[in-house]
Amino acid sequence: MKKLGILLIMVTFAINVQAQTKWKVDPFHSSLNFTIEHSGISMVNGKFTNYSGTLTTEEEELSDAKFKFTVHVESINTNVEKRDQHLRSADFFEVEKYPEMSFKSNEIIKTGKLDHYLLFGDLTIKGITKEVVFDLYYGGKVKTDQGEKLGLKAETTINRLDYNIDYDPTGAGIAKDVNIVAHLQFVKQ
Template identity: 35%
Template sequence: MKKIAILAATVLSLSYSTASLAQTWSVDKAHSRFGFGVTHLSISEIDGNFKNFEATINASKPDFSDATFDISAEMASINTDIEQRDAHLKSPDFLDAEKYPTLTFKSTSFKKVSGKNYKLTGNLTLHGVTKPVTIDVVINGPITHPQSQKSVAGFKFTGKIKRSDFGIATAMPASALGEELLLMGNAEFAKN
């Protein structure tokens, strides 16, 4: 019985120490952008971004191979630099920002492919629908910021989803609006 108690205490101690080593990294919004691209009339690419977003990374390994990502964006902050188009995108014809105010992504795995290249898998909730997605990520850094002296790292995100999978503008033909939405992000994170 004593051996079982010692073993249980050791396992709990190891679990606690591993969890306590995790570091939180917060997004530097001044040096970050999360957005999208879509083909218009099969001839041009229209892109935009979300002005209001949050993102954090938790990782205990220096190469981020055990990282978890938590990203969200406000649908009402969509920006394509054309006010009339932005208003239409927020409407029930597209994103229905009033009914579905937030996009969220919560990672389930982050695996190193080679060098600085990773595959990020997680659950994307958009337009009231949650689906698993996989995103390519390239990491730059970490380095020590010359002014703040904090550890900082850069992450470039790219992935694709189908708008019909999320019930977005399902009545619109692909010849008018591309079926594939490109997800894009360039973000700097600083260790807290």
């Protein structure tokens, strides 16, 4: 009887492990972008070019998915090198002290809209962790010669002052709110 119980536990564990699907972000078909208002009259666009991310799903629905994402902050790119150097400095990201920022999901809730979810998680920038909510849009899956792929779009707005990025704290020249949009393609592992 004891052996039967152990066997059932092992089979249950094996089924649960097999039910998990791991996905890895494809940086060649993804982008991590941001926009911020400048002087109250225009927007500055930027992106991060060095990042990695994983997604783990247990079923077809995304409501059980787990995300982990790491961004190498020194890869910031606004197409103006002098500005990028300033953004890497202690006035903004302090990349020498805080080389990475990260996101780890806590919960995903399907909304009433088709292929729309709310993605809750912890965003860490400069050693400060705050919960954020992304609007997550499921683009679908496709099978290619390179394997199965899954597409997502995630967007949110954060207040940079919450993360001790407090250069121009009044927001007169550089707005407080930063819009983040990630276009993500994951490859099944």
